[in-house]
Amino acid sequence: MWALDAADVRAAFKDCRSLTGSLVKQLRKRGWTTDDTIAAAYQQIIAEHGPPEWPGGAGTTEPAGLVPAAPFVAWLDERKDSVGSYRALADRTGLNPDRISQWLRGKQTGRIRRATVDRALASFDDGSTFTDIYGGGR
Numbered sequence: 324m325w326a327l328d329a330a331d332v333r334a335a336f337k338d339c340r341s342l343t344g345s346l347v348k349q350l351r352k353r354g355w356t357t358d359d360t361i362a363a364a365y366q367q368i369i370a371e372h373g374p375p376e377w378p379g380g381a382g383t384t385e386p387a388g389l390v391p392a393a394p395f396v397a398w399l400d401e402r403k404d405s406v407g408s409y410r411a412l413a414d415r416t417g418l419n420p421d422r423i424s425q426w427l428r429g430k431q432t433g434r435i436r437r438a439t440v441d442r443a444l445a446s447f448d449d450g451s452t453f454t455d456i457y458g459g460g461r
Contacts, residue, residue: 326388326438339438389434394456395443396426402447403427416443 324332325339336342355361403412409427413420418439425431437453444451 326441388437390437390440390457392426392431392433392435395435395440396432398451398456399423399443400427402449415447417446418443 324330325336325342332342336345350356350361353364355364399412399416402415403409403423406412406415409420409424412418412423416423422431440456441453444453444456
């Protein structure tokens with residue numbers, strides 16, 4: 324929900340942790356404390372209201388999961404030169420400096436969580452967006 328900003332949750336909650344806490348509280352309040360009771364409640368909701376429609380259309384799951392790391396690493400590399408060090412970049416992005424070092428030295432490649440990219444962009448606050456880095460097709 325957080326990664327997709329489903330139902331505009333980012334306007335209502337400070338971060339993903341507060342959203343998760345609220346969801347857990349609501350589940351417990353309704354007596355849904357096990358996987359079985361949660362699954363049964365979900366099936367009842369589906370039966371009454373139909374399956375949920377996710378933002379971005381059917382089958383759009385990438386924003387909630389992993390994206391290629393290379394475009395984000397290139398973005399980090401450009402910012403590292405302007406701030407001067409891994410530590411300074413970590414302070415601006417909220418990322419771990421050791422992880423930044425690994426990415427920029429090519430030791431960590433593959434995929435990265437979309438939420439990590441979004442969080443770093445918001446923290447760095449230079450106006451860069453996910454679409455700027457990954458293009459409009461994501």
